[in-house]
Amino acid sequence: MQGVIVNRTLIRRSQKVAVALSITLLCGGCGILTSPDxxxxxxxxxxxxxxxxxxxxxxxxxxxxxxxxxxxxxxxxxxxxxxxxxxxxxxxxxxxxxxxxxxxxxxxxxxxxxxxxxxxxxxDPYKPLPSDVAPLQVEVVAQDWKWLFIYPEQDIAVVNELAFPVNTPLSLKITSDTVMNSLLIPSLGGQIYAMAGMQSRLHLLADEEGEYWGRNVQYSGKGFADQQFHAIAMSRDDFDAWVAKAKQSSGALDAAAYQALAKPSSKVPVTYYSGVEPDLFDSIIAKYAHGHDRLAAEAAEAGHEPAQP
CATH class of the missing domain: 1.10.287 (Helix Hairpins)
Known part of the structure; x- marks a missing residue:
């Protein structure tokens, strides 16, 4: 008889635990309603x-x-x-x-x-978006553990902040100056990989003003969790003011400044550069191209077609 009473007590307690766990699991899914995806x-x-x-x-x-x-x-x-x-x-x-x-x-x-x-x-992320507005060109470099955004037409660069006008296509050229990364702004589109010595493309557009969350979603080392950035869609006037603000910063992103920036660091604050070394993005890609050039030369000597990166 005592065993029956104990079993019933355990059953009642188990039922309470099951109900509590069920409620917890259901509440855990509530955040999906506000998910950027x-x-x-x-x-x-x-x-x-x-x-x-x-x-x-x-x-x-x-x-x-x-x-x-x-x-x-x-x-x-x-x-x-x-x-x-x-x-x-x-x-x-x-x-x-x-x-x-x-x-x-x-x-x-x-x-x-x-x-x-x-x-x-x-x-297709490589396909330009149809629009009557000319796209904004941005060159993106993944580093340990931060993002560098270069605006070649505006001759500025920014760390961990991507600003652009609303309702304007955003054309991103993406590479990495370290291990493979993956850029994702879930409110605007899917992820695309960033790889050293290679260039990938991504075309996005925001139809609402706002500040959106972006990050690296490919594990890249101890600073991976903090490799995030702000993507800010703003009016054209606000964007022009933002560019003017960046141009007023004291530092320019020349070769020496880039070498210092490329050193591994995390939780890097937003940093503006008033000028950019010419063809900096292409030179970052070219740093890793010597291996492919050597293989291509060896293949040519052997009479074979070289593999494409």
């Missing part, structure tokens, strides 16, 4: 969110019936239900096999061939 501020992010929602909607065709049937089967085949038919030798039923394998296969084919494949190719 689900609150896009530009056409690329809007299109990516729609791809996600479309894929989830189709997958619900399988997921929802599974949960419903799990509950129904648990209730119907409970131990106290004498009406449930007991068939221990059941092992095959054509209609059920067709449903279990056919429905997921059809969903995978539709998602892969007719939806996600063409959808993601329409969002």
């Amino acid at each position: 689900l609150n896009p501020k530009g056409p690329i992010a809007h299109a990516e969110r729609q791809l996600l929602f479309d894929a989830l909607s189709v997958m619900m065709i399988v997921i929802v019936p599974v949960f419903i049937m799990a509950a129904l089967f648990t209730w119907r085949y409970r131990g106290s239900n004498a009406k449930a038919r007991y068939t221990p030798k059941f092992d095959f039923y054509w209609p059920l096999e067709f449903l279990v394998w056919g429905a997921p296969l059809a969903i995978i084919v539709w998602l892969g061939v007719f939806h996600l494949w063409p959808g993601t190719h329409r969002l």
Whole structure:
């Protein structure tokens, strides 16, 4: 009798713990409503969110019936239900096999061939965005553990702050002066890798003014967690004022200043440079090109086509 009482007490306590854990898990998902991935501020992010929602909607065709049937089967085949038919030798039923394998296969084919494949190719990050406004050109360099943004047309550079006019296409040329990084501004679009000796491209646009969060999402060492930056979409007048503010800074980003900046450091405050060494971005890429040049020369001597970076 005492054992029964103890078991009931444990069951009641377990139920309370289960309820508390369930509430905690449910509350843990509340933040998703304010996630930048689900609150896009530009056409690329809007299109990516729609791809996600479309894929989830189709997958619900399988997921929802599974949960419903799990509950129904648990209730119907409970131990106290004498009406449930007991068939221990059941092992095959054509209609059920067709449903279990056919429905997921059809969903995978539709998602892969007719939806996600063409959808993601329409969002090619290298493709310029259609607009009547000329794009703003920005050269991006990933460093340990900070981001350098060079504005060649404005002849300024900024550390850990990317400013641009709202409703103006943003054309980013991206490279790395260290290990591989990955740039992501979730409110505006998807991530793109930054690799030493190579140049990747990303085209974004913000249709609302605001300050958005950006960061490196590719682990790159001990300062990785702090490698973040501010992406600020502002009016054209505010952007012009921001450029003027940067030009008033005392330092220029010449070769010596860049070498000092490139040293590993984290939690670097926003820093403005009033001028930039000519062709600095190209020279950063060229630092790592000698290996490819050597391989290309060896391949040419051997009569083979060199591999492209």
